[in-house]
Amino acid sequence: GGIITQTPKFLIGQEGQKLTLKCQQNFNHDTMYWYRQDSGKGLRLIYYSITENDLQKGDLSEGYDASREKKSSFSLTVTSAQKNEMAVFLCASRTGRSAETLYFGSGTRLTVL
Amino acid sequence: GEQVEQLPSSLIVQEGASVLINCSYTDSASVYFPWYKQEPGKRLQFIIDIRSNMERKQNQRLTLLFDKKTKHLSLHITATQPGDSAIYFCSATNSGTYQRFGTGTKLQVVP
Numbered sequence: 001g002g003i004i005t006q007t008p009k010f011l012i013g014q015e016g017q018k019l020t021l022k023c024q025q026n027f028n029h030d031t032m033y034w035y036r037q038d039s040g041k042g043l044r045l046i047y048y049s050i051t052e053n054d055l056q057k058g059d060l061s062e063g064y065d066a067s068r069e070k071k072s073s074f075s076l077t078v079t080s081a082q083k084n085e086m087a088v089f090l091c092a093s094r095t096g097r098s099a100e101t102l103y104f105g106s107g108t109r110l111t112v113l
Numbered sequence: 114g115e116q117v118e119q120l121p122s123s124l125i126v127q128e129g130a131s132v133l134i135n136c137s138y139t140d141s142a143s144v145y146f147p148w149y150k151q152e153p154g155k156r157l158q159f160i161i162d163i164r165s166n167m168e169r170k171q172n173q174r175l176t177l178l179f180d181k182k183t184k185h186l187s188l189h190i191t192a193t194q195p196g197d198s199a200i201y202f203c204s205a206t207n208s209g210t211y212q213r214f215g216t217g218t219k220l221q222v223v224p
C-alpha cells in the first residue's frame with residue numbers, strides 16, 4: 001500500500017514569515033489537495049492539482065501559494081503567517097478517476113507566534 | 114458553491130448505544146458522498162460512501178441513508194465501542210475534482 005507523508009509535523013513561525021509545507025505520495029495518484037482543518041469549521045480546500053504543474057484555487061486560497069513540480073509531491077506556502085494563527089494543514093490525494101475517495105496525510109500543525 | 118452542514122457538532126454516548134449523525138448539502142449536482150473518520154492523533158480515513166442513485170448502504174455497524182429529494186444523509190452507528198470515538202466528517206462532490214466537507218461531529222463513546 002501507499003502512504004502520504006507530510007513534513008514537518010509541527011511548524012512554528014513568526015508573524016509575517018513565509019512558511020512552506022511539503023507533501024509526498026507514493027500511490028502514483030494524479031490529483032493532490034491541500035485542506036486546512038480548524039476546530040469547528042471542518043476541512044476547507046486551499047489548493048488542488050490534477051496533474052504535474054497544474055494548480056487550481058480552492059475556497060481558501062488567499063494568503064497561500066502552491067507548487068506541483070512532480071507528480072508525487074505537492075507543496076504549500078503560507079505567504080505571510082498571521083499572528084496567533086493555529087491550524088492543521090492536511091494533504092490528500094486520489095486517482096484521476098472521478099468520485100474516488102481521498103487518502104490523507106497525518107497533517108502539519110502550524111502555530112504562529 | 115456547495116455547502117455541507119453536519120449535526121450534531123458533538124455527542125457523548127455510552128458504549129453499546131446507537132448514534133445518528135446528520136448531514137445536509139445544497140448543490141443538487143452532488144452525486145458522491147464519502148464519509149471519513151479521524152481518530153485522536155490519527156489521519157482521516159474513509160469509512161463508507163454512497164452515490165446519488167442509492168438510498169441506503171451498510172458496512173457492518175455503519176448504515177448510511179441518503180435522501181436525494183431533501184438533500185440529506187444520515188450515518189447510523191450501532192453497538193458503539195470506545196474505538197468509535199472520533200470526529201466524523203461527511204463530504205459531497207459533483208464528480209468534479211474536489212470534495213467539500215462538513216464541519217465534523219465529535220463522537221465520544223464512554224464505557
